[in-house]
Amino acid sequence: MNAPTDLPWRSNARPVPGAMLEALRARFGERLSTAAAVREQHGRDESPFPVTPPDAVVFCESTDEVAAVVRLANDHAVPVIPYGVGSSLEGHLLAIEGGISVDLSRMTRIVRLNAEDLTVTVEAGVTREQLNREIRDQGLFFPIDPGANATLGGMAATRASGTNAVRYGTMRENVLGLTVVTARGEVVRTGTRAKKSSAGYDMTRLFVGSEGTLGVMTEVTLKLYPLPEAVSAAICHFRDIGDAVRATIQTIQMGVPIARCELLDVNAVRAVNAHSKLGLREAPMLLMEFHGSEASVKEQAETVQAIASELGGENFEWASTPEERTRLWTARHKAYFAGMAMNPGCRTVTTDTCVPISRLAEIIEASVREADESRLPYYIVGHVGDGNFHLAYLVKDGDAPQRALAEQLSLQMVQRAIAFEGTCTGEHGIGLHKMAFLPQEAGEGTVELMRQVKRALDPKNIMNPGKIFSL
Template identity: 70%
Template sequence: MNAPLPSQLMPKLEPRNAPPELIEALKARFGDRCSVAQAVREQHGRDESPFDVPPPDAVVFAESTEEVAEVVKLANRYAVPVIPFGVGSSLEGHLLAVQGGISIDLSRMNKVLSVNAEDLTVTVQAGVTRTQLNNEIRHTGLFFPIDPGADATIGGMSATRASGTNAVRYGTMRENVLGLTVVTAGGEILRTGTRAKKSSAGYDLTRLFVGSEGTLGVMTEITVRLYPQPEAISAAICSFPTLEGAVRTTIQLIQMGVPIARCELLDTNAVRALNRYDKLTLLEGPMLLMEFHGTPGSVREQAEMVQEIAREHDGQDFEWASTPEERTRLWTARHRALFAALQMKPGCRAVTTDACVPISRLAECLLETAAEADAAGLPYFIVGHVGDGNFHVGYLIDPARPEERELAETLNRQVVSRAIRLEGTCTGEHGIGLHKMDFLLDEAGAGAVALMRSIKQALDPKNIMNPGKIFTWQ
């Protein structure tokens, strides 16, 4: 069966555009911080997904939790959607105004509110980016490890339950968000969680909002965990003659409990793209890019153990990047893998997967996926946070050729079906958004999705909070 095109995946929703009186009320309150300019609206109506959706009716640049609450109260009065916006780096259509409405831009809410170095916590406004946060706390000897690649905001990362390259050691946003300030659909300001390391006080509302993709409320302040900067850091690359050797090495080192901080896979296509884009000289074959954190002795011990495991799977000796400059260059290149791959087929777009499976099933899932992509003949690349069992395939398509997009969506669905069959998930870190609504139903089942819907309907009875995402209203 042919997979539906992105335009066919769009939920059929009636527009609920902002009436003139709402726009006038917002302009009267926020002045030039409420924009209806076409260019501003279009900027806030696009992300990295393949969907083409009309922009929001207006954009409000909020500067405080109280201002967010004012916007939401006005929108609620007119039953008009509100869509939170960070930096626009989402991949699954999270920020698209599928029914029109008001985009609330949180980028000006970019203050680090309090650093509690003794307790290893920090509280920030939602518009603070991960790079900004780490720059501002560097003097404390602490750092925030969640690293999804894009310089996303902490609010956006919380909304999608992001993770990234460091998750194998430090976890995801789920484990690292301690508390939130949230504006609900009625414009009420809630505070969830505390700075305490644990709590048994009632329902865990923090975890309810983390990963909710803006469908339950607007997160405006976030308290997260920090970690001591490692005494020693070393990065290394290891090339393999086969993709299977790289994957088997990863599985074995995780099963043996090696406390590796980062373990990233790049297939031959990804390495070739990076060489051309970043002018590197990496051996063009399947590769693991790894990083070790700890004391000098523990880092050396970890590296020796991993190198021994790699040799069992025909891995070459490590090439080390021991200076901060060398490490930064390697990880910057890894984060630019998508853009590098796009240059391999000028004018193309990428349809990306985000499967995650139990580590014991990673080889089966990833190798079958690669064989399937080779047989299809569509240009592709594979990268992955394989220490978590999470990998991404980017299928490179010509947007002017519907048959290529259809083939990419077919391959994407086959990857997801395989991951679910192997007791994994359709999304390890990108979220559901618009693109994966059907996949969530396949993964969680109708009963679980109905329960999610009932929570949404109880907290947001007018369905104004980022509607049309994760699941349908009815």
């Protein structure tokens, strides 16, 4: 298996016919754009791949409009690439076969809030921050927090998770139902607002994580949670990264219902200090958050503090006010940009393996040794409470040897994760960047089953083609 440094860009390009563009212009007017700047914006994400723009962009404002675009695309066998805010990391939205980018960012309605049932239905362009602003006065929140202010449709498409996943799960556990436009332009609905169902195939879970390759999600029904009575955050520093991870492992194994448990290595701490003016001690650090009643939060925190102290944890500091907590978590969420700011002119090759919690210290320590030996700049952040961590290699833009080295290190880490019965991607998805790893993790037979599903639901291969696996 080779590291994915290059891909066959535009090797199977299917340009949009003039007749289709005319039909789209007649329907959408100025909401159809072929301007170079708009196309380039929709042909880039946060991956290390070059800009690969679509032939045109359509800004849709309803499910019916999405269905109209997809029906035309199906008639002309033209690719369709759903677009939210462009925050994906693995090349999900690059138009490697040309086609139409369907921008859902204007679909921002809260369709139905059922506070008594703790559910909400939103259009796909609603972002997680918008949703939480609009439901806060109901005493509710949506906990899935991947860092970027991503759209909820995009989060469902990539099966996102983030900092709260250790307690609240991922998008897989929190999506109850979907409205999807299929490759034929038909509108289907999956799931219900009930907490469980045994009715037929679980079509909701099939589409969640499908990365736009089976259909375009236009509405998402989600679980909500009551705002906790008490919230407290804490930081704790360690002599080395292994002890920080072992403290996390013991916390999870003891059943402490910690809400967030984030790891930052010394490089990440140094970067966020410079970027967010924090003044944190530059050593491996855990950033934790506890939710519950006043008594339960106090008990959780005392238990974790005792575990950390036994493993050399020092300088346990509390952030009890909302302003202090927000400042810390904002800095954590900006670690990606902080790392790049420390290395101007670089691109990031990011991994996000996830392993059983008992193997987490082993894989991180081995990966750190390899990264140090390579002399490439890097930093580590991780949602270590659920065994997931990110190692970001910073390479000079256009430096082919550095890029190849970073991809080789990423490959070695992924192979180690799979050997530990983990996964090549805990939350970013496969996209383009991790296609070579999927057969090793899932097996050729399983990947062929995925191809059969794809062919059945998308016989003309128009839905975000060339992602997850090749046909």
